[in-house]
Structure formats: C-alpha cells, structure tokens
Amino acid sequence: MSNAANQNGSGLEQQIAGLDLQDSRQPSGGRYIPPHLRNKPANSFSDCPPGNDRIPSSHSRFSDRDRDRDRGRGLGGGGSSYSGIDSRGRNDADFGNFGGRNRRQENGRDYRYERDGGQGGGSDRWSDQLRSNDRWQEQPRNDRMSSSGGGRWKDDDRRGGKSDIDWTMPTARDERAEVELFGARSTGINFNKYEDIPVDASGDNIPQHITTFDDVKLTEIIKNSINLAGYNQPTPVQKYAIPIIIARRDLMACAQTGSGKTAAFLVPILNQIYESGPLPMPPSCGGRRKQYPLGLVLAPTRELATQIYEEARKFAYRSRMRPAVVYGGSSITEQMRDLDRGCHLLVATPGRLSDMLERGKIGLQNCRYLVLDEADRMLDMGFEPQIRKIVQENNMPRTGERQTLMFSATFPEQIQVLARDFLSNYIFLTVGRVGSTSENITQKIVWVDDPDKRSYLLDLLEATDLQNPKAGAGSLTLVFVETKKGADMLEQFLYNLNFPVTSIHGDRSQAEREEALQNFREGNTPILVATAVAGRGLDIPHIKHVINFDLPGDVEEYVHRIGRTGRMGNLGTATSFFNYKNQNLVRELVSLLVEANQELPQWLESMYVEGRHGGGSRRPPAKSSSRFGAKDYRQSSGGGPPGRSNGPSSRPGYGGSYGGGGGGYGGNHNNSSYNSSNNSSNNGSVDWWQ
C-alpha cells in the first residue's frame, strides 16, 4: 500500500478524505429517490443495498461549497459539520483517487470491504485504513453482545463479530486534522472560576468523583485528545459524571450548556466504545447501507447537535470510531451519504432521526449508549412523542440493557417521568449554574424607561470604545432586543451613527444569519443586535458584553442570554435595561442576583420586598419557581414516583436558595413605589448604574 496514503490514514483523515469522495449525484442519474425506495429492483443480493452500480464519474467542488453555504457554516461555534473539510482540506491528489476507488462494485458485495481487497493500487485512504485494519482482525475479542450473523461478513470491520480490530489503538497522527480540530482555539480558560460551582450527587453507590483526568483509566486516544484540546483539568460536572458513566451507571444530570457537559458524556462513552470495539450487525440487518450506531445523542437544536458532533470529532481523532450528525434543514441525501461512510456515534435532532429510522437508514439495535441532551428543552419543543418512539419503538436495547444519560437544566415532572421510563437506578447529579454561580459574569441591572433606552445604549457603546477598530474581536458586544422589527430598527439606528453593527433574527435567511455571525465573530462588526435566536447555544468566544436592551420574559432565557459572555471561565459583563414592563422578572431576578453574589440595586430590592408583601394576587405565575435547579424526587416525601401528588413535583431545588418560597409579585402596583427609584438612574450619564 502506499506509504504516503497510509501515513495520512488516521481515522479523522480517513473521514475527511471520505467526505467528498462520494459522488454528489444520485444513482438514478439525477432524480432523487429516497434510499428506502431504491432497494426494490434487480439486485441479486437482497441484503445488499442498492448503489452498487454507482460509478461516480465526476466531482464538483462547487457543489460542495454551495452545500456548505446552505448548511449554514459558522453557526454553532464549529460551523457546519463539513466546515474545514471541503475546499480547504483537500488537494487535487485526493480527487485523483476518486475514479479508481469506485470502479469495483459489480459483484455486489460490501463495497467498503471490496474496496479494501480490490484495487490495491488506489491510494484511497479509507481503503488503506481498512486494509491496515485487517491486521487487527485476527485478534478476537470476547466481550461482544452477540456475534450471530457475523460470519458472512467477517471481513468487514463493521459486521464481523469476531474479526474486529483493536479499537484502543490510536491510528496515525495527522497534523492537518490536528490543526483543524484543535488548532488556534485556545482561549485562556479560567479554570479557577469553575471551582466554585457546586455539585451534588445522590443515588445508590455513587462512584468517587475524580479531580484530574488521570484519576480515571482512559485509553490513549481519549487522553491524547484531551491534551490536544487543552482540557487540563476536568470541570465540576466532568469530575462527577465521568466516573459515574465509566462505572456504567445511568445518570440524570441537571447542568447547563457551558458547564463542560458535552465532554462529560463524550469522554466516558467514547472511551468505553474504544475499549469494547465495534459490534456485529444485528441478525436481521437491513442491508449494508443501514447503520447501527453504538451510541446516540439526541439534542434539541441543530446548532447544539453540530457542536456536540464537533466535540465528538475531537475525541474521535486517531480512533476508528466514526461520529456522524443528522438534523433537519439541510440535505438529507448528503447526510445519508455521510452515514454510508460509517457511523458509530450518532448525534441527531429528533425529527430528522425519525425520518432516517423510517427510511431504514439507521438501526438502533446496537445502541448501547443513549444521551438526551437538554432534555427539558426537547420536551418544551414538543419532542416527547418522537423521543419515546425512537427510544421505545425502534429495537433499541431496553432501559437497563443500554446505558442512558439525561441532561437537563431543570427537572420538572415531565422530565422525571421520562427519567423513570428511560433510566435504571440512576444517579442524580446537580451542577450549579455556570455564569451566575461562578461569578464570572458581572450582572448589572439598570432602570431605563423605554424612551431612554437608545440613549443609554449609546452611553454604553461609547464607553466600550467599540469604534476603535483596534478593539476588534476583543470587545464584542451582543445586544438583545425583543422583536425582529426592533432588531432591524436598532441596527439601522446604530448604523446611521456609524457604529460597526450587524443584526440577526429569525426572518433573516440562513445565509444572512451566517454572515452576520461571521462578521461578529471576527470582529468586523463587533456589535450584534439579536433576537432570542441568538440567546441559546451560541458559542462565540470573547463576547465581552451582553446588553439586554429588552429583557426577556423569563429568567431562564435571561440566564441563557448572559451566558453568551463569560464563556469558559472568561470574564464578561451583562447589562440589562429594566423598567416597569419587566416586573414579572423581579422575584426570580433578585434571587438569581443574590445567588450569584451580584450587586442588587436598591430600587430592585425595594420592588422585591414590595412584591413579597404587597397586595395583588397572592400567587405568582407559579411554575417559575421551579425553573432552575432540581431535586432528586426519589429522596423526598416517601420516594413516591413522579406524577403522584407529592406537592409541587419540582421544588426550588438547588441549595434551596433559588426562586424560593413563592412570594407573590402581583401586577397591580406598578407606579408610585418605583418611580422614586428612577431618578437616580435617569440622569443620562455614565452614572446610570447605581
């Protein structure tokens, strides 16, 4: 085999090389036919999928670029799943491999293996990889669940129950992949800021938490990626979750984005996957174009799915494990082609995954690890039926047979029920909020009446020295407004004053959003005016200041928004314009500020006190008190199951300090008592904030 190709044949590079090597056309010659319908005709090997007669003859770089643009590269931190892989990553030599590698399929056997054994002259990295894999196939491993049906396919690393390779062995280094995956992202992580975050675990036989990554036995591959990623020290959620997951326990964790929870589940899951190696295809496999991932991660939004996938790619570096991501809004055919290249860990949004399952593209029989990320949000978005269908009606190993991890910012009854159904003897973990609890975000609340908002904003922006071009990416400011129209208007206002500003909201096209984010991220327009579209999940380093020009309707959204700054332990500031319209936030906002040890404006405190004792209806909107934190209901009041009447199913929860005892804040007393406090904040100078 070609040395050069082999040298580059690490898992990641193989994945990269493979990405564009597939023809972008459909086998039928242009017209799209869903894969599940393509199986019908004329293939003598019934369990072999169609497409064996595909002989891609050309390749268009441009189409790939276009696809990338459509997919919204740049969203979600790492950009689209293909960013950096297409036009940048490859040279023409790679394309040269294309023709040769695909001329082989007439016999209808698994083309990947065939490719391997076939045209030896090709420098196809994927096939070289497999070829090198063959060396390991002589090492039998016995920790398989089942090897029935594997015999026929024993040559294929994906199928062979006995002939698989040693997945704990790192594949060759690849500097280009290293740079792409790990390079140039080192933001000075302030780990000390994480130390304050409290973690609480409950359940049976809780494994001892770790304090360093060395405290737990990890494979070389994982250790190497941890080092390359610069994760010197585990975050609090990682310290607890990693040993729990390694101990094969189910886990219900209340933790938010930004706490390091993605790595907290990827590290132990992938480590176990490397240690136990691939599984054989299930006996009644549906053809070789169907993938049987070993692990499944469900996430509510495609940005989040993309971010998890990008993280998974890091921990997949130098491994034989292939992650994949599927989500709506972008070409399903492309995603299916990507799946064809193998999928051991699948990250997905529920809708697109259901689609893939119905098409017979994915089988969950081998899925030994299930992660529900941001479970509460998925339920909020109405995904519960789909999630239940995916988990309970698709031959996934049952609760207890698989390992299941749920992450959720909150733990309302609906989530508890889901936990009861999906988890077995789980450990319950609560992680304090990053950002509020750890004090790396300075939160300022200012009283600003609506007509004064623009003027205050200008004060803030001028104080930030944004117009200095040298300020660059070091002083990004994110301004949240309530409505799309408001975003347009505010952008126009600032633009007219020559501020370097752009905006993003849901009415913008994907391309416009992407462009705006890109310009913001790079500091070309260090001011971004945004609606709630940018409130969650966006991971842009170096946002120094978040301004809530309009406060959101609930504190949960507020926490997400201010969490756009102070990422990964860096310091940030969040300034919020508050006025009588935001009364409903008082109680929770005060609790949050107190909990986060932030300064509490006197007028706000007065409102809080006033609200607790004042007239008006006694009860607050109620469920708000349980928005954050959570309690392991199994420990409370006789351990009754969720769904029974134990009183409010989710209590103020974490440390008891949050959102506490439900003092009402009625809506009827909105004038005189607050007006007095306006004065101090209404003089239009930098003195605005107490």
Place this chain on the structure above:
DNA sequence: AAAAAAT
C-alpha cells in the same frame, strides 16, 4: 413576542 423542530 420569538424561536425551534421532518418534508
């Protein structure tokens, strides 16, 4: 009022 998710 806005946003997200399968066409």
